[in-house]
Amino acid sequence: MAGRIRQGLTEPDRRARVLDVLIAACTTGIEIGVMIDRWPDWTWTAIALSALAGGALVFRRRAPVVVLVLTTALAGLVVLLSGAGGVARGAPPVVALFTLGERKTWRVALLGLVPAAVLLFAWSITSPVVCVMAVLTGRYLQMRRRYVSTLEERTAYLERERAQLDQIAMQRERAAVARELHDLVGHTVTVMLLGVRGARDVLRTAPDEADDTLRRVEESGEQSLAELRRIVTVLRDVDTPTASAPLRPAPSLKQVDELVTTFRDLGLPIRLDIDGALRPLPDGVELAAYRILEEALTNVLKHSRATEVLVQLRYGPEELEVRVDNDGQPRLAPETVPARGHGIIGMQERAAAHDGQVTADVRPGGGFRVRARLPIGATV
Structure with missing residues (x-):
């Protein structure tokens, strides 16, 4: 069981335990060294009690309040057994006060500081100033640790958010x-x-x-x-295209007559109706409207036997409406036609990219209708 517990410890936990053992050993050494230096004002019992107080610091992180009470009481016993004040230097209680400030809240730290400082001062072990400084040092380290932890969490959150944004892009x-x-x-x-x-x-x-x-x-x-x-x-992202790769400007509604003529030549009886004056629109809206119209006519040509196709462009004050109505019946059986293909999804995505929308539905009297509405702002 103990082997499994040790294997489950993380590297920071192992480092903390080693540090606690070193602090306990050093504190015990300081206390015993002071006693030996003050011979004959010490007894073996006082040394044993000082060693016990120093050893208790191994558990200072897990039970800071208990360790403070124990080390303070043992320091008092050392003074009583030595027969003279000032033999104990109070190193274990000071370390316990530091740990209390580092691990607990302000309220708990103050509740532990006041009686411990009073007793240590009354027993001529250490001054209240030292006790207060120990607690304040612990509080400072606690706040710094929380600040660093908050920064690390914030950095990790920003990294995750950046990765998500990159993925979305x-x-x-x-x-x-x-x-x-x-x-x-x-x-x-x-x-x-x-x-x-x-x-x-x-x-x-x-x-x-x-x-x-x-x-x-x-x-x-x-x-x-x-x-x-x-x-x-x-x-x-080529700045200067090569001579062997000539570019063609992105299509726009200026080529709507050419587009309609192309489909007419392929046998679609198209009637074009433009309501409102043609005017310049943002390039993205022009391309989206053209592609939506092109895809709608392609679907009519591929999937229906239309005898009449009506293409309407309506330029409103703040909105462009593109409608394609046809009276055709599906070329394939209804059960073999997919409910929604990539073409309709693509049209809807194009419109949504400009805060618009596309609807594609069967008309009540037969046939099919595609309607796109694209915001274009105020009249240019």
Whole structure:
């Protein structure tokens, strides 16, 4: 059992026990040395009592009040047995008073200080000033220890908070990259796939039309490649792009007509309705609105047989509304369509990044509706 207890001690606990033993030994040595120096004003019983008082200091951390009472009483007995005052120097009670101030509250320390100082002074062992200084020194070390402990806890808390913030920032960056790649690759692959299918269908009967379709597919691929290079450049934080990696400006609502035309060429009957005057918006809002619109139209093209698609942009005094309504039915059976894909989640995350929101629901009369609302502040 004792072996298991010793193995369970931490390194600070072991150091504290060793220190207590050293303090007890030194204090006992001082007391006995004073007695021997004052021969013949001492007895073997007084030496034994002084050794007992010094040995009690080994337990000063675990029972400071008991140790103070014991060392003070033993100091008084040494004085009585020696037959003359001043033989005992009171080192064990002073150390006990120091420990009381270090380990206990102000109230307990004062309650122990007053009677101990009075008795030690009455027995001509030590002065009250020494007793008070011992307690004050202990109190100072206690406050310093608490201050250092508070600083360490605060530092550890800040380190944990910084690590959490770094983790959150990394997750947000990964989510942003995932959204950008999903929107870009999803839209481009859909456009290219449908374009190639259409070109193959009319390759023999209308080669000119097939050639024109393949040209648009090629342009879409080039634009997507430029977009990918732009994303990679931003991720690498390159100040000056290389000549072999031309960049394309981030898309915005200025290209909404081009976007709608692209989907019209793929067979979507889109009607565009812009309510309010087009005006410059923050770059992040412009990109979010464009990507939301692009993703909504891509979903219509991939998942429905729409015969009418209405795209609405409404510029309010403090809000931009983007709506995409279609009357199509799902291309797949309802049980094979996922309830919520990455596209809708990505749209909602883009809007939330600008304190906006996106709703995607089935319309009461059939079809599907995507509605995004993005705050844009007062009119520029």
